Amino acid sequence: MIPLEDNTDDIIGKARRGLGYAPEVLAKQAGLTKPQARALETGEFTEEVLRKVAPVLRLGADALVRGSRKEWYPEQPGPIGGFLAFNTTYEDMTVNAYLVWDQESRKAVVFDTGADCAPILAAVKEHKLAVELVLLTHAHVDHVVDLPKLLAATKAKAWINSRDADEEDFPKGVETFSAGQSFVLGKIRIETRLTNGHSAGQTTFVVRGLERLIAIVGDSLFAGSMGGGKISYADQLRTNRQEILTLPDDAVLAPGHGPLTTVAQEKANNPFFTGN
Template sequence: MICNLIFRRFTVGSYPINGYLVADPETRVGVFIDPGGFSDEIEAFIRERQILLQYLFFTHGHWDHTEGMQEFSRRYPVKSYAGEGEVHSANNMLQGSEIIEVGSLQFKALSTPGHTLHGMSYYIPGGVFTGDALFCGSVGGTNSSKAAQCQTEHIRKHIFTLPDETLVFPAHGPMTTVGIEKYTNPFCRNTLVF
């Protein structure tokens, strides 16, 4: 389970998604994952908890996940991370397997393409932020059967190999766990290979 974190989910953007703020309680350094919009509520939480927001992580480059980037960048000295070519104005392009330090927290970038060409998920012990790759009981849409197969293969390889109790924080809908999705998600369960 995730513990000893400053953590909050926000509903953000004109086409609402789940955006997540995670910060190290010791250094107060924080990251916003999927900045699809900005709000007074986010600003108040950052100020109230004295968070030093220094990072933006994008799971992929669709506009509903990037719409708030300009406002976050205007207000805070942030470095941004995304899969190769997903968000052209991101400072850092990821291939997968990179470790990104946020204060004393370590996030691992996990390659989860399919919904988009270079989608990423971000893992921290106890939780994984999957964007539109994996939802509770579903997966993000793809534009071909080949992309759908790629997506489920990467979910099985990078998400379903995490501990079953790992919390899954998707960009749409409720949170779930790796174990629940591994054994019940109808889009993935018929082809489980570990």
């Protein structure tokens, strides 16, 4: 079972930094006592403290409390024909990559590379697939680190949103696209949606043609959390709401870190989207 990417301290930290609150300002705005403020800074959360800070940080209090008690984990969708997920270790974290294919033509697309693309290549061989595309959610190193090996092995063409061109880890030898462009592999149609904020060109890929609608969301959104708004916290919240959470409730969300989830589960359990 892949752990949730963020704990309560991560969520509070992302919201606090995104809204520009210094710790002492947050404590004052939330009306915390000095002991409560010290507990908040050390991660010793109580329900009372969480319910005080949640509205200031525009987080859903009930979801925040459930998460702090580890009472929620997303129900997993089970096997989906033509879809595989890979979780590999990169430094002190794990990162996801995904493989999608048309079961008639055997044409395939890889989303991000993971820290090591060897498991992807093994699956491609096992299922007798022809990888034609590599689509990158964004240009952060943990998502593109094994791209040269993946491209050398598959001879596929890699694509990334042109808005990420200024990222330090922007990979060489890739084609660029603008959000709204579509890709087609047999019966698989892939729609691109700009879900920026974590990076300027962070893109969600909406995959249609499998037995379930799947959105490869990269670091836009995690099960029970979201990627930090490194470029714009406000944009990350806005684009997640407009471009991801408007998908059908049963759509499977495939994040760049942590477990799979669904739109319905995030609307009910993600503190960033159950508050005001």
